[in-house]
Amino acid sequence: MNQKINFMILDEVNLNFARILNDVHLENLPNDVMPNFGPKFMEKYIRFLTQNSNGATIVAYHNTKIVGFLCLRFKPLYLRKLLNFKAILYFMNSSRKKPRLILNLIHQLINTSTKIHHTCEIDFFVVSKNYTSKGIGKDLLAEAENCAKKKSFTSISTKTKNRRLLEFYLRVKLASVVSTYSINGQKYTNLRWKI
Numbered sequence: 457m458n459q460k461i462n463f464m465i466l467d468e469v470n471l472n473f474a475r476i477l478n479d480v481h482l483e484n485l486p487n488d489v490m491p492n493f494g495p496k497f498m499e500k501y502i503r504f505l506t507q508n509s510n511g512a513t514i515v516a517y518h519n520t521k522i523v524g525f526l527c528l529r530f531k532p533l534y535l536r537k538l539l540n541f542k543a544i545l546y547f548m549n550s551s552r553k554k555p556r557l558i559l560n561l562i563h564q565l566i567n568t569s570t571k572i573h574h575t576c577e578i579d580f581f582v583v584s585k586n587y588t589s590k591g592i593g594k595d596l597l598a599e600a601e602n603c604a605k606k607k608s609f610t611s612i613s614t615k616t617k618n619r620r621l622l623e624f625y626l627r628v629k630l631a632s633v634v635s636t637y638s639i640n641g642q643k644y645t646n647l648r649w650k651i
């Protein structure tokens with residue numbers, strides 16, 4: 457990379473911007489529930505984060521191109537309350553091609569996030585394919601930790617099915633495993649680490 461990567465915390469979002477984030481998300485994690493609700497729902501979710509100190513969205517840029525992002529949430533999110541008819545229709549259309557999405561959604565609706573005292577949560581963490589393994593993810597995590605500390609959080613939690621990333625959290629962040637579960641034969645791990 458001949459230009460450095462810049463990081464920005466979003467203070468507002470519009471549909472075009474949400475569409476780009478949605479595309480980056482969908483390209484790299486096609487079976488995640490969120491991007492399959494479509495860009496309008498992504499806009500709604502990012503707006504939820506930017507308002508009332510509900511959370512923060514940190515975006516990584518290479519020149520003007522968005523190459524990754526991380527969504528950090530400070531307050532509980534009730535997916536059911538955020539959903540509307542259009543988002544559900546969009547999801548149903550996506551899930552015709554990817555039926556495993558349905559089980560992922562059911563799991564998310566049943567397991568509404570609970571708030572653990574002094575802990576905030578990384579909902580989404582994605583770096584574009586051509587930009588992975590160059591340290592952008594580590595920098596996004598460092599930005600998220602700074603953000604969380606400024607809000608007086610003392611730990612961060614997240615979940616992942618990426619085995620390599622799990623090892624990284626355990627080895628580098630000294631994270632502890634909170635719980636594990638499987639959906640569609642894929643093992644997910646809930647983790648938490650001190651910041």
Ligand SMILES: CC(C)(COP(=O)(O)OP(=O)(O)OC[C@H]1O[C@@H](n2cnc3c(N)ncnc32)[C@H](O)[C@@H]1OP(=O)(O)O)[C@@H](O)C(=O)NCCC(=O)NCCS
Nearest residue numbers: 581582583588589590591592593594615616618620621624
């Ligand atoms: C996981 C991800 C966000 C990390 O961003 P990144 O810029 O590639 O990360 P870095 O180069 O800073 O490396 C940090 C750690 O990320 C993981 N990682 C890096 N590249 C990766 C890749 N191509 N695939 C999977 N994990 C990767 C590794 O654990 C790495 O630490 P290690 O090299 O010591 O094992 C990014 O690789 C990605 O989006 N992968 C695909 C989607 C995904 O799994 N997202 C996480 C869902 S919870």
